[in-house]
Amino acid sequence: MSKNKSGKIGLVLYEDGDTPKYFELGQKTLHAIIIGLPLATLICLGVTIGVILNLNEIRNLVVKREPVIINNLKREKSELLVQVDELRKTQQELQMKLSLPASEDILPLRVFKQVHGMKDQSQTPIFSIEDIETLIQDKQVRFRFNIVNLSKETQKLAGHAFVIMKDNRGYFVFPKEAMPDDQFEVDFIKGESFATTRFRPVDAVFPLDPSSDTLLFKILIFSRTGDLIHKQIVVKKMRY
Numbered sequence: 001m002s003k004n005k006s007g008k009i010g011l012v013l014y015e016d017g018d019t020p021k022y023f024e025l026g027q028k029t030l031h032a033i034i035i036g037l038p039l040a041t042l043i044c045l046g047v048t049i050g051v052i053l054n055l056n057e058i059r060n061l062v063v064k065r066e067p068v069i070i071n072n073l074k075r076e077k078s079e080l081l082v083q084v085d086e087l088r089k090t091q092q093e094l095q096m097k098l099s100l101p102a103s104e105d106i107l108p109l110r111v112f113k114q115v116h117g118m119k120d121q122s123q124t125p126i127f128s129i130e131d132i133e134t135l136i137q138d139k140q141v142r143f144r145f146n147i148v149n150l151s152k153e154t155q156k157l158a159g160h161a162f163v164i165m166k167d168n169r170g171y172f173v174f175p176k177e178a179m180p181d182d183q184f185e186v187d188f189i190k191g192e193s194f195a196t197t198r199f200r201p202v203d204a205v206f207p208l209d210p211s212s213d214t215l216l217f218k219i220l221i222f223s224r225t226g227d228l229i230h231k232q233i234v235v236k237k238m239r240y
Helices: 027-099
Strands: 009-013 021-025 127-137 140-149 157-167 170-174 192-196 199-207 214-222 228-237
Touching (some): 127 228, 140 214, 170 199, 192 199
Antiparallel strands (some): 127 140, 140 199, 157 170, 157 214
């Protein structure tokens, strides 16, 4: 290796059996070799360390979240199993109803479609109606109440709820969609569906008739298989 006056460094490469080869390296190339290579090595090393640290952090985060994810999956599985069990019981009850002879007409209003094997179980209450409130808002009557679960050990109960209002004009059914204008019968399954272990609020809305000073409300609750499990009449004197 030799350095000439132009600031370049000369290199002579000797190989066995070959003619010596001469190379010249400029200052920029030399600086790149002396400074650039170590700097590039340090940068690569820093990036590698950073990636390793991030991967470790991600792995630790996954390890920490793994029990939470597993618990969530177990809870969802448990809920699905409960729902499957409920559906299986409902199917069995419906099959039993279909095997029974046709029942007598037990519905309090002819507007409801009779279901094969339907029973009136309202004499053994499993719900109570509480916190009843009647309001006049925006030319509408709002009839509010809570369906309270009376079962022991807060057993989950489900059903379909209806409210029928009678005023000077006639009868009105809630939910409104339960009886379209082109139909004259209501299926029990079209009631407001609910499932509760404690209580379930209901907010029934009807059109207002200012000429009616007395409103009669009939609350009907059907089981998931169509049995009548609660019926109650509420009379309200209105003040406009």
